[in-house]
Amino acid sequence: DTEVTQTPKHLVMGMTNKKSLKCEQHMGHRAMYWYKQKAKKPPELMFVYSYEKLSINESVPSRFSPECPNSSLLNLHLHALQPEDSALYLCASSHRLTGTAYEQYFGPGTRLTVT
Amino acid sequence: SQELEQSPQSLIVQEGKNLTINCTSSKTLYGLYWYKQKYGEGLIFLMMLQKGGEEKSHEKITAKLDEKKQQSSLHITASQPSHAGIYLCGADNTGKLIFGQGTTLQVKP
Numbered sequence: 001d002t003e004v005t006q007t008p009k010h011l012v013m014g015m016t017n018k019k020s021l022k023c024e025q026h027m028g029h030r031a032m033y034w035y036k037q038k039a040k041k042p043p044e045l046m047f048v049y050s051y052e053k054l055s056i057n058e059s060v061p062s063r064f065s066p067e068c069p070n071s072s073l074l075n076l077h078l079h080a081l082q083p084e085d086s087a088l089y090l091c092a093s094s095h096r097l098t099g100t101a102y103e104q105y106f107g108p109g110t111r112l113t114v115t
Numbered sequence: 116s117q118e119l120e121q122s123p124q125s126l127i128v129q130e131g132k133n134l135t136i137n138c139t140s141s142k143t144l145y146g147l148y149w150y151k152q153k154y155g156e157g158l159i160f161l162m163m164l165q166k167g168g169e170e171k172s173h174e175k176i177t178a179k180l181d182e183k184k185q186q187s188s189l190h191i192t193a194s195q196p197s198h199a200g201i202y203l204c205g206a207d208n209t210g211k212l213i214f215g216q217g218t219t220l221q222v223k224p
Contacts, residue, residue, distance in 0.1 A: 004157075033212075042203055042214035043158070056210065090157055103148060104212055106157040 003027075004107035006091050012113045015081060021110045023074040023091030032074040033104060034066060035090040043090055049074060050096070081114045088112075117142045117208045121215035128194050129223050136189045136218045138204030144184045146207035149176075152217075153200045161189075194222045 004025045013019050023032065031050045035043035048056035049068040063085075065077040074091055088111055092104040118141040128134050138147070146165055150158040162171045164180035164187060171178050175198075177190045191198055199222045204215045 006157075042217055045211050045213075048210070058211075088155060092158075103160050103163050105160060106150075108157040109155070111155065 004091055004093055004105050006089075006107035006110050008110060009108070010111045010113075012115060013078065013081065014115055015083070017081075018077070018079045020078065021076040021089055021091075021112075023076075023107055024072055025093040025105070025107075026072055027093065027105070028071075029093035029095055029105075030071060031094045031096050032068060033092040033094075034074070034076055035092065035106075037088040037090055037109070039087075047076075078112075081112075083114050086112055086114045117206060117213060119204055119206055119213060119215035121202075121204060121218050123218060124216065125219040125221075127221045127223065130195060131193055134191050134194055134220070136202050136204075136220075138187045138189070138215050140185050140206055142185070144180065144187070144206055147180055147184075147187045148205040148207075148212070149178050149187070149189050150203045150205060150214075151200050152203060158203065191220075194220075196222045196224055198222055 007022045033048050034046040036046050037043040045058050046060045047066045052068045052071055063080050067075040088109045090109045091107040094104045120139045122137050148163050149161040151161055152158045162178045167182040167184045169180045175192045180187045199220055201217045201219050203217045205212045
């Protein structure tokens, strides 16, 4: 099973709302990632968790708050977002944090629209 | 910082034709990944190359990494409409995966 699932598939939220994105994998991967992808651009790394600990934060604004409750789950909590935060949010996982090249498996993404 | 440049940016081919997409790195590649993405969907892992001169194939798609490990090519033989999408090369950059800008492929029946 090489599946990464993400919910919801689509999300529309106002700038004062609080919402969460969820990601799940059952491949025993110990590294999990959040990416943001704008239209016609490649994915940009936001956060990396390794063994349930945050190891990389790419200077992401605090209105995005990641959480890794266990080795299979990854959440992204959203609060007071701006319209420019509208994008496709992708979750990925890999056997471990790269250093000697382990491929990442991506979920289908959550399409977020901030109004 | 490492940068990946893909060429061409977009490609329209007739079904059945062969095509090649290139990915050039500004630094030595220690892990090169090829992904495919349908618009608005997640990335599908295609292949990973690590060694200079390495070549891998999956169905009608072949990827190579040059001996100097700074350039990779993705070759599709006898293209089909199912090959249409955005092809992204990615590189392992000290624990982060960085991507090229992508190549959009259209296959005309």
